[in-house]
Amino acid sequence: MSQPDAKNDPVQRRLELSSNPVSRLERMMEIRLVEDRIQDLFAQGLVSGTTHTSQGQEAVAIALASATRPTDVVCCTYRGHGVALALGIKPESVLGEVLGRQIGCMGGLGGSMHLSDPDIGLLPTFAIVGAGTPVAVGAALQFATNQTDGVAVSVFGDGATNIGGFHEGLNLAAVWNLPAIFLCENNLYGEYSPIATTTAVTDITKRALAYDMAAETVDGQDVDAVLATIERAVDRARSGAGPTLIEAKTYRYVGHSRSDKATYRPEGELEQWLARDPIELFAAKLVANGELTEEGVQTIRQHQHDLIDVAAQTALASPPGSIPQMFAHVLAP
Amino acid sequence: MNQAITRAIADEMEQDPRVIVFGEDVAVAEGPFKTSEGLLATFGPLRVRDTPISETGFLGAAVGAAMTGLRPVTEIMFIEFMGVAFDQVVTEAALMHYLSGGRFEVPMVIRASVGSGLGFGCQHSQTLERWMLGTPGLKLAVASGARSAYGLTRAAIRDNNPVVILEPRSLYGEREDVDPGEQSIIELGTAEILREGADVTVLTLGQTVRVGLEAAESASWSGEVMDLRSLMPWDKKAVIDSVRRTGHLVIVEENQYTGGWGTEIASHVMAKAFSDLQAPVLRITAPDVPVPYGLALEQRFLPSPEYVTEQVAALLATKTAPEPWWEEFA
Numbered sequence A: 001m002s003q004p005d006a007k008n009d010p011v012q013r014r015l016e017l018s019s020n021p022v023s024r025l026e027r028m029m030e031i032r033l034v035e036d037r038i039q040d041l042f043a044q045g046l047v048s049g050t051t052h053t054s055q056g057q058e059a060v061a062i063a064l065a066s067a068t069r070p071t072d073v074v075c076c077t078y079r080g081h082g083v084a085l086a087l088g089i090k091p092e093s094v095l096g097e098v099l100g101r102q103i104g105c106m107g108g109l110g111g112s113m114h115l116s117d118p119d120i121g122l123l124p125t126f127a128i129v130g131a132g133t134p135v136a137v138g139a140a141l142q143f144a145t146n147q148t149d150g151v152a153v154s155v156f157g158d159g160a161t162n163i164g165g166f167h168e169g170l171n172l173a174a175v176w177n178l179p180a181i182f183l184c185e186n187n188l189y190g191e192y193s194p195i196a197t198t199t200a201v202t203d204i205t206k207r208a209l210a211y212d213m214a215a216e217t218v219d220g221q222d223v224d225a226v227l228a229t230i231e232r233a234v235d236r237a238r239s240g241a242g243p244t245l246i247e248a249k250t251y252r253y254v255g256h257s258r259s260d261k262a263t264y265r266p267e268g269e270l271e272q273w274l275a276r277d278p279i280e281l282f283a284a285k286l287v288a289n290g291e292l293t294e295e296g297v298q299t300i301r302q303h304q305h306d307l308i309d310v311a312a313q314t315a316l317a318s319p320p321g322s323i324p325q326m327f328a329h330v331l332a333p
Numbered sequence B: 001m002n003q004a005i006t007r008a009i010a011d012e013m014e015q016d017p018r019v020i021v022f023g024e025d026v027a028v029a030e031g032p033f034k035t036s037e038g039l040l041a042t043f044g045p046l047r048v049r050d051t052p053i054s055e056t057g058f059l060g061a062a063v064g065a066a067m068t069g070l071r072p073v074t075e076i077m078f079i080e081f082m083g084v085a086f087d088q089v090v091t092e093a094a095l096m097h098y099l100s101g102g103r104f105e106v107p108m109v110i111r112a113s114v115g116s117g118l119g120f121g122c123q124h125s126q127t128l129e130r131w132m133l134g135t136p137g138l139k140l141a142v143a144s145g146a147r148s149a150y151g152l153t154r155a156a157i158r159d160n161n162p163v164v165i166l167e168p169r170s171l172y173g174e175r176e177d178v179d180p181g182e183q184s185i186i187e188l189g190t191a192e193i194l195r196e197g198a199d200v201t202v203l204t205l206g207q208t209v210r211v212g213l214e215a216a217e218s219a220s221w222s223g224e225v226m227d228l229r230s231l232m233p234w235d236k237k238a239v240i241d242s243v244r245r246t247g248h249l250v251i252v253e254e255n256q257y258t259g260g261w262g263t264e265i266a267s268h269v270m271a272k273a274f275s276d277l278q279a280p281v282l283r284i285t286a287p288d289v290p291v292p293y294g295l296a297l298e299q300r301f302l303p304s305p306e307y308v309t310e311q312v313a314a315l316l317a318t319k320t321a322p323e324p325w326w327e328e329f330a
């Protein structure tokens, strides 16, 4: 079994992604394996509460992390393990947080829905639908006010586009011409409801028309396509050309949360999406390009497996959050 | 408890065609907590609807529907989500009757799951009665199990005012015998004595009802355990009468110390029954911190039966309010 690379701090992990396509494959696998492991830990009764995993949506998280800098800001949702790992938080820190252990990125006090690390620009993930969008606008306002070239990204689901805060946030970003990116992971469902039953437009980018905002739709299972799309939005933002709404069409393989068996899906839908798995698609592409061999892919997969085994052990060995910690950080000094 | 809530709504829908139900995933999926099983099948899509994730939109729609002739029963999945729609609750729903000189009524119900104990973290674990406490024009009740949920829900649907009913989430799966029918409707604003006792009145609400009962079961003191059931209005007479009998009042709250519902009760009892009290009113609450994640910490956060037993014993022995466990950290 290989040891986790201790030098790999979150910022390093982030920077590596931008420079190396193979690392993007590795890290998509990492997300998948960590989330599978989280589900196992719940199934074993080692965790209470709930968790929202994103198997099937890894390409969006990895593309986001590859297209942005640790000095940019990201506001994400409760379905945030993938984004947190992609941005750089280490697997043991995500697993530890879900387990309520001190090694967790919030010392075990936040849980699965609340992951954060200021070093990589991840604000605490938001468990209230829509809450992160205006907050991202505020971070963009900061960049604009200080006239730096930072970018703020709000990551949210299709269902979140029906809440007032989303619309207020987009309008504000448009009228103030802020360096913001609104990145929608349209996974076709908000909780147990298919998008068409709750949302007047099923193409989320149509919402951008109302705010006269640049918008792009992209295949969310194709990491390179998502990366290129986010890069264009980042360029617009950094060059003062204003905000962009991006809709990545994607899918979550599992239910909304731990207790959801996803019986509301039409037969065959999951299989269709599994056939376009973002990890498999990208692995095949790297093999076709000659950047990796089939064996190389297998080796990477096994290596990631081993790393996550170690990370899980490390997390499980960490003590639970402590009582004095409950009283720390309620108010700033 | 979830079955009792469903039954209460169904019984009212049966009798009154103006009653409609909407909320996130309440129709096709029959409720995130299974509190609307069978309603869509029985009453059809005109009366049972799924909403988008648009709390302001659908609570506002409930206000308008209620003012113009329907009796909407809405669901806020976790009480925190009411935050995004607060205007519609405390500034619109609560004030429409007053602002129309009594000519409009707003007969709507907002049901919301509340409370800690299930490991959902700090944005999904509060009770938040205090958000609404003291809002003229609103009624507020809290269920403590299947029986009270049934009775309060039916009363709320019949009430001509906006009523918020809080449902402790950890109790949805709890089973208790309920005798459905008119006789089980609970008048809003009435408390219930669940256990008689001579030494101390233990006033509880929602999830702390069980805590108070369990504490009294094994204690050396004789506790009169009351379920307050409603906060607006609250049963001043029942509480004062009990305090007159026992001479002691202990209030067990799930919320944080500052601004908890018990402050309201304590101040009133102090004003009206000061000479009957043999010791200060004791409020047993959570500390003034967000609800922590992690089962052990969360259990520590909530007052436990053992802790209540000890605190009450200390109060009775010393006639002074004991320090809370968290004093050393505060």
Ligand SMILES: Cc1ncc(C[n+]2csc(CCOP(=O)(O)OP(=O)(O)O)c2C)c(N)n1
Residues within 6 Å of the ligand: A079, A127, A128, A129, A130, A156, A157, A158, A159, A160, A161, A185, A187, A189, A190, A191, A256, B024, B053, B055, B077, B081, B084
């Ligand atoms: C204001 C608010 N309302 C409701 C919820 C409950 N809730 C959590 S996730 C969710 C579905 C969100 O769907 P979507 O935005 O498509 O994101 P996805 O979960 O599919 O990633 C709902 C209704 C919430 N957390 N906050």
Ligand SMILES: [Mg+2]
Residues within 6 Å of the ligand: A157, A158, A159, A185, A186, A187, A188, A189, A190, A191
């Ligand atoms: Mg969705």
